[in-house]
Amino acid sequence: MSYKKRILFHEWRLFAPPLSLLLLLCVASAPTPGQKTKLAQKSQNTPNFDKSVWSYFDKNCVACHNAETKAGALDLNSLRCTDSATRFRETWESVQRKIGTGEMPPKGCPRPTESENKATILRIENEFEHVDKLAPPNPGNVTAHRLNRAEYNNTIHDLLGVDFRPADDFPQDDSGYGFDNIGDVLSLSSSQMEKYVLASEKVARTALFGPESLQPTLARHEVSGRRIITATTIPARYDPTGLNLPNSLHATHRFPVNGEYVFRLGLNGVRPLGSEPLHLALWIDGQRVQTLDFDPTGSAAFNLDRQDFSGRTVEYRHRVSSGDHWIAATIERMYEGLPTDCNGPKPSKRVIAPQEFKPRPGQTPEQIAASRKRFEARLKEKSPTNDARVSSLEIGGPYSQSKAASEESLRKIFVCGHLHGGHNALCTRKIVANLAGRAFRRPATSQETNRFSSLVSLARRQGDSYEEGICLAVQGILVSPHFLFRIERDLSTTKPTSPHLLSQYELASRLSYFLWSSLPDDELRQCADRQTLRSPGVLEAQVRRMLKDPRSHALSENFAGQWLQFRSLESFRPDKERFPDFDDYLRMSMRQETELFFDSIIREDRSILTLLFGKYTFLNERLANFYGVPNVVGPAFRKVSLAGTSRGGILTQASVLTVTSYPNRTSPVLRGKWILDNILNAPPPAPPPGVPNLDVSTVGANTSLRQQLEEHRKNPTCASCHARMDPLGFGLENFDAIGAWRKKDGKIDIDSSGSLPDGRTFRGPDGLKDILKSDSDAFAGCLSSKLLTYALGRGLERYDRPTVKQITKRIAAKDFRFSSLVLEIVTSKPFQMRKGDKPK
Known part of the structure; x- marks a missing residue:
């Protein structure tokens, strides 16, 4: 060494x-025995739940939830004590949630009025707030x-x-x-x-x-299982760039250093004899960097009346900076320059010499007759094959790399x-x-x-x-x-386990890693040097500055990518037979749409509700074609209105719809669970052991997925959770497993209706979003919890719930602006403080 x-x-x-x-x-640190005694003493002074709360339970719930029947393993009478809200907090929160969602009382039982439910939920909430005020602060x-x-x-x-x-x-x-x-x-x-x-x-x-001097290496990218296109299948929306056609190749490649690299395109397929040169193009990060006209005359093999490109290669050299880059190799103007009988735009002006049948030497009379028959059949074809394509891309280098320090x-x-x-x-x-x-x-x-x-x-x-x-x-x-x-260090002047403010430098570090996933910059560090970061107006000014900085894109990549789970899009492999249009270009476009959409919420300081209900998005031509949105041309992403469509918000974006599906089909269960977990912050419990999986072997043949799930819900063990999940997921059934709009699943009409446990019904994605709009506080609370978890770098505990509720209440008064959510988080006690370590 x-x-x-x-x-x-x-x-x-x-x-x-x-x-x-x-x-x-x-x-x-867990509370010490002394702390527990103090908590217990304080809780003895906590008044019992309002009598009207127990009147509600006696009338509607205790008949099933008592010591004898104990339905759902719950005996409400055991909760009748003066410190009930402290000792049984999680149980009470579960009860409150089930009343709010309409799960309890169950269907078939007498149900309280909506006003009775709301009043009971509010009284329980008031009791929680009272208890929380008595509890010692715990950041x-x-x-x-x-x-x-x-x-x-x-x-x-x-x-x-x-x-x-x-x-x-x-x-x-x-x-x-x-x-x-x-x-x-x-x-x-x-x-x-x-x-x-x-x-x-x-x-x-x-x-x-x-950078160190590297020996050139060679990496190869290929596309397999791609649908072949021909001149007889000119798409209705002609793409001259070729980026959106399946005969192009798309890949993400990591370049180790700045330098010059060789790009070798492998060609395949055939074109009609007499076609003009192929217009090949190399794209890097959405920009066309080089073009080349490849003339097949004298280069490609000829087989009767067509040009065979099998095994032919074309090379480019181009300087590229280090890092990950999106590379595309395309054939531009694919349908131009073909012979006139192909009926394409701008036909070839080349004169095709008459074709004569010439048998191969040594053929038998039977073979000659068969060859002549094939020759004559090809001459009669009105649209000779046109399936030239880029089948591989080899990237070699670096050459002439930059060697000096920057x-x-x-x-x-x-x-x-x-x-x-x-x-x-x-x-x-x-x-x-x-x-x-x-x-x-x-x-x-x-x-x-x-x-x-x-x-x-x-x-x-x-x-x-x-x-x-x-x-x-x-x-x-x-x-x-x-x-x-x-x-983050304890202050020597504090008691070992007492809460205390972070130092100015620790606060600056928390702030920068929250918003930028990186260290504090000079301006933020200078605020810490001057001990002014907590001064009135300074922290808010720094937050607003940092949100406008391009580095806040880290929130889209790292927070939104994990919260919405579109990071996992990279590993999603849909069934190629069912979804032949899915390719790497579409995958990259899906992810970029959601990142840009989340970026717009940050940059434009929009309401967080726009995430669910915004009627705009960001599309390039590939994704616009996939969505059926007109007038979007080229690889660049741009803001596009979704007015008049059933799309709008993250629930209808292909990235989210894809990662909440199976490779070969949609899953109302996965999508419904995703909504409960990531939108409503009410995740269902894990399924109990021994519950059989859903049998989907006959879906699409004799029965629909909805019918199969109805059978599954007949199992009482499954019914309670699926009654919440499945209706939400069915609201998105018009979107297939990769997010394309559909009206049928095979031969079966899509039924996108849903009925929630509380009796509310809806149909389709618009109806689902109307339901969610009425629960906008639940979404605000969910996003507040997720973002606070990410900001702190720890899971939330029971003592954090008052903070989440306070944040949710305050941002509602500020039109749910994204900046208000961030500011409430960074000024909260859990973000500004920490609890001292317990000595060992």
């Missing part, structure tokens, strides 16, 4: 003991938070200005509560630590000396002295202190500055250059736990 690696592992071990202790302590405790892969990549980029994504080679992050930024599940293994050490060297050397990286490191050589050793402490302070999201201590500065001196004593010494110091900083973890 080199002296540099020994130093780096030593740096890690130096900090590891206090970190491991911190990790053990960073579990939310919770967040486990020391390791940077996840997205945060690591963004932080490295903003810290050092390097363009590659080192964390993409790290193991996948575990998820908890639906998100991969939850501190409790972000563990650190020895193998992962090894990857951090390797990444630190690559990152530091790239920042100081430029100016941006050098400026971020050498805050003292010259950027290019002639560095002054007197600047070392300033360089190290600045970089460590930014990396650790707080000012570096003098001890830390001394340690990392000593690495520069050590490298010089080993005979390395000053720049190599700075490189070693950068590596040491990047493997420090104070960089890899977002560590």
Whole structure:
């Protein structure tokens, strides 16, 4: 092992003991016996539920939910005590929810009036608020938070200005509560630590000396199972670019460094003899970067009256920046330049020589006769085959790669002295202190500055250059736990377990990783330096500035992508026989639509209700054709009105509809459960063991999916949950498993009606959204819970519920604006404070 690696592992071990202790302590502290006594004493002063509440239960519920019958394992009489709302909070919340959704009392039993239900729900809620006011404040405790892969990549980029994504080679992050930024599940293994050490060297050397010189490699992309098109199937909406035709190829490719790359297109298929050259085009990130006319004359093999492109290749060379890029290879103007008898636009002007039958040498008379028959049949064809296509794309490189360090990286490191050589050793402490302070999201201590500065001196004593010494110091900083973890410390002046405000730097760090998934920028850090981040107006101004910054796109990628689950679109593989139109281009377009839509909510500070009911979206031509929306031409996404259509909001976007389906069919159960979990914040419990799966073997043949689910619900064990899930999912049945509109499933007419347990009915996606609009507070509460979970990096506990309710109530008074939701979260006690660690 080199002296540099020994130093780096030593740096890690130096900090590891206090970190491991911190990790053990960073579990939310349970109340001590003394605390429990105080809680119990306070709860004795809590008045019982209003008599009218018990009158409601005696009249409508106790006949079934008593000590003898105990329906649903619930004896309401056991809840009759003075501290009931404290001791049995979860039970009461379940009761409140079932009344609100109409599940209780069940169908067939006498049902209270709507006003009686609402009054009872309100009285229970008032009791909860009373109990919550008596409880001591508890902002919770967040486990020391390791940077996840997205945060690591963004932080490295903003810290050092390097363009590659080192964390993409790290193991996948575990998820908890639906998100991969939850501190409790972000563990650190020895193998992962090894990857951090390797990444630190690559990152530091790239920042100081430029990207490493790479040997060219070759990667191949292919498309299989694609529907072939011919000149006889000219689409009604002709796409001259070829991007939306199935004979194009689309792929996402990662380019390791800036440099020149070779793109080799593999061709296949045939065209009629006499056709003009193929118009081939290379696209990168939606921009046409190169075109080439490929003349088949003399290049393609000829088989009677057609040109055979099998095995033919075309090459481009183009400079590409490092990172992930969308690549497309297309045949433009596919239907132009064909012989006149193909009836295409702008026919070929080439003269076709008369074809003569020439038998192959050595053929028998029978073979000659058969060949002549085929020849004459082809001559009679009015539309010879036209299925030329791009079948593969090979990307080779890099060549002529950029080797120098970027100016941006050098400026971020050498805050003292010259950027290019002639560095002054007197600047070392300033360089190290600045970089460590930014990396650790707080000012570096003098001890830390001394340690990392000593690495520069050590490298010089080993005979390395000053720049190599700075490189070693950068590596040491990047493997420090104070960089890899977002560590929040207890204040020494507080009691061990008492809640306390975060420091200004910790607050800035929470804020930046919440909105940007990256470290605080200079302006945010300066607010922390001046201790003004909590000053009136300052925090709000910073939040509004950060939401307008392009880096807030991280909320769309990382929060919305996991909340709405469209991240999993990458792994979705629909049945090719049932859905031949689904390809990688459509997949990418689906995801980008939802990201841009969520971006618009942030940038334009729209109401969060627009997420459900907005009558606009963002489409390119491929997705517009898929939706049947006219007048959208080209690969660029643009804002499009959905007025007069059944689409609008995330529920009708193809990304969400696809990830809530099976590969070969829709699933009202999956879609209904998704709505309960992600829109209404009322997830159903897991199915009990032994419940049989739904038999779908005869769906579409003799019975509909609705009929099969009705049979499934006859099982009493299944009925209660499916009565809530299935109707919601059926409201989206007009959308197939990849989100296309349909009126039939095979030969069976779609029935998109739904009937909820509370008696409300609806039909189709518009009717479903009307139902959800009447429950807009439930959606606001759901999004508040999800976003607060993501912002804190921990799961919500019972003591967080008053905060969620308060946030929901306040944003309703501010038209549910997205900025108001973010501001309520960042000014809440759970975000501004933390509970001290319990000493061991």
